[in-house]
Amino acid sequence: MSAMTESHKTDPPETGSAATGADSDTRPGTVALQRTWWERNGRTTSVWAARLLLITGIVAVWQLAAGTVFDPSFTSRPSDIWGRLVDWNADGTLWMHSWITLQEIVYGYALGSAGGAVLGFALATLPTVYRVLDPFVMALYSIPKVALAPLFIVWFGIEMDMKILLAAVTVFFLVFLNTAAGVREVDRGLIDAVRLMGGGRRDIALKVMLPASMTGMLTGLKVAIPYALIGAVIGELVASNRGLGYLISNSAATFDTAGVFATLVVLSVIAAILNFLVGLVDHRVSRWKPAEAQA
Structure with missing residues (x-):
């Protein structure tokens, strides 16, 4: 009888341990600790x-x-493009013009993103105001940004400020619309739940709408990267004697297709780096999401 009692006492821990191990192995989202490099x-x-x-x-x-x-005179060759990049790197042309365009892109991107995110969030939390302004915002968004370049030249001249503002305007609407869409698509059940728990407008804005708008805002930030390049380069193409846009214009004027393609390669590298940096921010901000949503 004593032996049976002892057996009965010692069996459950072993069974419970096995069950716990089975649960941990089959629980959704768990990953085996021992995995190969591949x-x-x-x-x-x-x-x-x-x-x-x-x-x-x-x-x-x-x-x-x-x-x-x-005909390679129209399309050039990869070897010729590489040779042009080497030559420009040797005489400093590549870095001087790239640095100017990079400043215009980064400043314009930062200014347009900040303005778009703040105004998009603020107006989207005021539904009536947003409905009043929505057609005007869409009308301004529909204007081709290249058409604004001559007007910006009259207002701001042909220095760097004009290119920065043109890039900022191009980025602004993309971030604004995506941020506003993220706020407007918040689950109403979450808002009602916060209100039932005694939360006010401030709690709803900071604890519900702000986190919910991050997905839309980050989408806008990603989409806006190439448009920041477009805005800066358009400004340089229209009126400038510096920057990568100027290199494209000058190379095309002399029928130097290798120079045009070399400049496009540099712009692609800049866009890839900026997209990678925004992706890192997105990954850190989105750590609360399930793994499937992040993928």
């Missing part, structure tokens, strides 16, 4: 390998086809 990084490695293979293939086909399939 299991941890295989997907990312495959994606980057596919990207590298695609770029290599395009460059190889381009290099072989230039001069045989199409």
Whole structure:
């Protein structure tokens, strides 16, 4: 009888331990602690390998086809583009013009993003005001930004300020609209729940609407990156003697297609770096989301 009692006392902990282990293994979202390097990084490695293979293939086909399939005076060659970048790097042309355009992009992006995020959040929390202003905002958003360049030249001249403001205006509407959409799509059940718990307008704005608007705002920040480049380069193309836009215009005027493509490569690299930085911010802000939503 004593043996049976002892057996009965010692069995449950073993069963409970096994059940706990089974639950931890099958619980959604859990990851095995012991994983190989490929299991941890295989997907990312495959994606980057596919990207590298695609770029290599395009460059190889381009290099072989230039001069045989199409005239290289119109499309240049990757080897000529690389040579132009090396020459510009050696004489300082690349870094001087890139630095000017980078300042215009960053300042314009920061100014437009800040204004768009703040005004988008503020107006979206006031539904009546937003409905009144919405058609005017959309009308201004519909204006081609290149059409604003001559007007900005009259107002601000041809110095860096004009390019910064043109980039800022281009970015502003994208961040504004996406932030406002994020606020307006907040689950009404969450707002009602905060009100039932005694929360006021301040609590609803800071604890419900602000976190909910982050997804829309970050989407706007990502989408706005190439438009910041477009705004700055358009300003340089219209009136400037410095910057990457000027390099494109000058190279095209002298029929230097290698110079045009070399400048486009530099702009693509700048856009990729800015997109990577915004992606890091998005990853840190979105850590509260489920893994599926982040993917």
